[in-house]
Amino acid sequence: SDFGLTVSARTVVVTSGTFLRGLLHIGENSKPGGRMADASSSLSASLLRLGFEVGRFKTGTPCRLNARSIDFSRCEIQLGDEPPPTFAFLHCESETLGKNEIFTLNLFRDGKFHVEQLPCWITHTTGKTHEIIRANLHRSPLYAGLIKGTGPRYCPSIEDKVVKFSDKTSHQLFLEPEGRHTSEYYVNGVSTSLPYEVQLEFLHSIPALERAEIMRPGYAVEYDYFPPTQLLPTLETRLIGGLYFAGQVNGTSGYEEAAAQGLVAGANAALKVQGRSPFILERKEAYIGVLIDDLVTKGTEEPYRMFTSRAEDRLFLRHDNADQRLTNRAFGVGLVSQARWTSVQEKMELLNQIRLTAVETKVRGIPIAQLLKRPDFSVMDLPHEILSSASPSVWELVETDFKYEGYAARQSEQNRQLERRGQQIIPDGLDYNKIAGLRSETRQKLSALRPTSLGQAARISGITPADIAIISIWLMKNNLHNLLPYLKS
Ligand SMILES: Cc1cc2nc3c(=O)[nH]c(=O)nc-3n(C[C@H](O)[C@H](O)[C@H](O)COP(=O)(O)OP(=O)(O)OC[C@H]3O[C@@H](n4cnc5c(N)ncnc54)[C@H](O)[C@@H]3O)c2cc1C
Numbered sequence: 001s002d003f004g005l006t007v008s009a010r011t012v013v014v015t016s017g018t019f020l021r022g023l024l025h026i027g028e029n030s031k032p033g034g035r036m037a038d039a040s041s042s043l044s045a046s047l048l049r050l051g052f053e054v055g056r057f058k059t060g061t062p063c064r065l066n067a068r069s070i071d072f073s074r075c076e077i078q079l080g081d082e083p084p085p086t087f088a089f090l091h092c093e094s095e096t097l098g099k100n101e102i103f104t105l106n107l108f109r110d111g112k113f114h115v116e117q118l119p120c121w122i123t124h125t126t127g128k129t130h131e132i133i134r135a136n137l138h139r140s141p142l143y144a145g146l147i148k149g150t151g152p153r154y155c156p157s158i159e160d161k162v163v164k165f166s167d168k169t170s171h172q173l174f175l176e177p178e179g180r181h182t183s184e185y186y187v188n189g190v191s192t193s194l195p196y197e198v199q200l201e202f203l204h205s206i207p208a209l210e211r212a213e214i215m216r217p218g219y220a221v222e223y224d225y226f227p228p229t230q231l232l233p234t235l236e237t238r239l240i241g242g243l244y245f246a247g248q249v250n251g252t253s254g255y256e257e258a259a260a261q262g263l264v265a266g267a268n269a270a271l272k273v274q275g276r277s278p279f280i281l282e283r284k285e286a287y288i289g290v291l292i293d294d295l296v297t298k299g300t301e302e303p304y305r306m307f308t309s310r311a312e313d314r315l316f317l318r319h320d321n322a323d324q325r326l327t328n329r330a331f332g333v334g335l336v337s338q339a340r341w342t343s344v345q346e347k348m349e350l351l352n353q354i355r356l357t358a359v360e361t362k363v364r365g366i367p368i369a370q371l372l373k374r375p376d377f378s379v380m381d382l383p384h385e386i387l388s389s390a391s392p393s394v395w396e397l398v399e400t401d402f403k404y405e406g407y408a409a410r411q412s413e414q415n416r417q418l419e420r421r422g423q424q425i426i427p428d429g430l431d432y433n434k435i436a437g438l439r440s441e442t443r444q445k446l447s448a449l450r451p452t453s454l455g456q457a458a459r460i461s462g463i464t465p466a467d468i469a470i471i472s473i474w475l476m477k478n479n480l481h482n483l484l485p486y487l488k489s
Contacts (some may be wrong), residue, residue: 011234011269013244015262018059020044020224020249020304024392025141026217027195038218044224048327051239053227057303058149058231059253060157060191060220063199066213067183070175075121077283078174084115089323090343121175121208125158125190128205130169133162133411136198141220147193149222153441157220158190158202173206183278184215193220225251228295234268234278235261244269250295253303260288263362267333279333284313286326298461309466312415315408347394354390354398361386414469421472422455427480435474442467 019034019041029250032040048054097274137143140159151157156164161171173189187209192199195218203209228250230238237243237251246265267279281289292310295304308314317325327344330336358368363383366457377393379387387395428450432443441462451457458468475481 009242010273011242011244013246013262013265013269014043014047014249014269015245015247015258015265016041016043017248017258018221018223020054021224025147025193025220025222027139027198028140028144028389029192029195030141030146033060033221035221035225036216043366044226046427047226052237053230054224054250055227056149056222057225057251057253058147058151058220058222059155059303060151060193061218062187062190062192063203063214063218064173064178064184064186064216065203066215067177069211069213070121070185071208071210072121072175075123075175078120078122080115080117080119084117090340097377103341111334116180118177118180120177123173123206123208125173125202126205126207127169129202130162132202132205133159133194133199139198140192140194142193147220147222151220152305154305155191155253157337158192159194175208190218190220194218223248225249227251227299229297229299229306230295233280233292233296235265236268237271242269242272247419248376251300251304252291252295256307257291257304257306258289263335264288264292267335271333276333279329281326281329283311284316286322286330287311287317290317294461298459300461302462307464311413312465314466315404315411316402320400324351350390350394351397354394355401357389357400357401369402372399373406375403415465418454418458418465418468418472421481422453422458424454424472424475424481426451426453426457426471428452428476435471437470438467 008264017034019038021030021042021044022034022040023030024033024036027125034040044054069299137159140157140211141147142157142159143163151160158171161168165171171189173187176186176188178184178186187203190203194202196214199217200212200214203212203214206212226237226245226249230244231245232238232251235244235246237245244265246261250261252258264279266279271278281292283289283293287306291304291306293302294310308317311317323344324347327336327341331338331341355369358372361368363386368382371381372379381401382395432438432446442464445462446457446462449460453461454468454472457463457471458465472481
């Protein structure tokens, strides 16, 4: 350490985020730092010496504005969901978590979750905004060639949006309160590294922001990451046993992506010390499984973010059934308490009972299970004496299961077929622009790399199972699906 101390441990998890040789950019100025006002770290230099491969990515953030300087009367209001959805499955958790937290706005009372919601506000950039940005592109480190790292495709800077989508005369912006106890507003949509005075000038050309005061300017940060193909599915490095990497250092970007990896790396580091079997989630079980499998098998050439389209079984991997899918797995490695496990077992028994009721009970001569498949029928349409046999939330889960059942079965069948079609030839010179519904990322990557089979295309980083399904269907419709060396039965 900096103090000359040596700390020994049998397992270590590195989660140093954007801090590794972090370089902050605002306009022509750049200085080392992990985040604004935080020092950068030289840890990656030591890891490089140990033989790790190191890459360079970048990300950015918009400016924060003073609420008192925003004219909200000129914005469109954007309210939160009603009723607000909860993160916690167990009500008692919401109750106890909230009790000692002075800043929490959430509480569980009278059998209901309450949250004091603050609205967001919508405004738009103008032609004038784009003019100012275009006139100052040479002062943006990205366009002046100062930044070398690759940025997140789906969180482009406002400079990027103005250049790449030059036909658009306006971009939507969300003004988001940073909390009830601060007057800072986050301007979602104008991530930028232009100089401070240019940021102020272009903001003043936006309705509602004519008199905006910047509390913290936007900036870009470049940082080192470790290409994640150097990892095992436990997130332990292949090079050094007992050393784990998690979070942004593995080339991901995003809070949930980082938290998911921290959980898996932490659990595995502890299991290793205890001499127990590793904890690995499969792609079928959880988005965590998809994320880690994508990272360690395909790697990533740009900051990786999670999308539902990356998962083959996306109709099954839902937040409403996360406790049913994962509590048992988590209990097996000691990540959840006996009390939580018991409560989920009870819930699953109740769900099974209600499913049976839905199959066996008829309303107006039709089994409830059939009625629930109809898009225009909801559990709220059930007679009170049936509905009152369980809480509305349990009925809603059963309804979702029945409504999606057919689609989920079709998706499984499609996945099975696609697995078999891995050998299917993609005709040489195929023009991906002809295939409707493909994302531009997919078109770009496939046109550049020209995979020869569907299986090869599926292994390219950033190409999702949804993309492969679209291409397969297109080949079939155009009678090009018989170009097979052989088909596995
Ligand atoms: C400017 C900016 C804006 C972002 N906006 C969003 C957003 O809106 N939504 C979203 O989902 N994601 C956003 N992200 C991405 C998200 O913040 C990160 O992906 C996520 O926080 C990464 O988590 P992490 O735990 O890997 O690292 P971090 O959250 O960066 O944490 C790293 C920690 O390691 C510590 N550290 C570093 N080096 C050392 C060392 N040598 N010794 C001891 N401690 C060390 C640091 O102090 C820090 O606390 C943003 C990132 C940035 C930089």
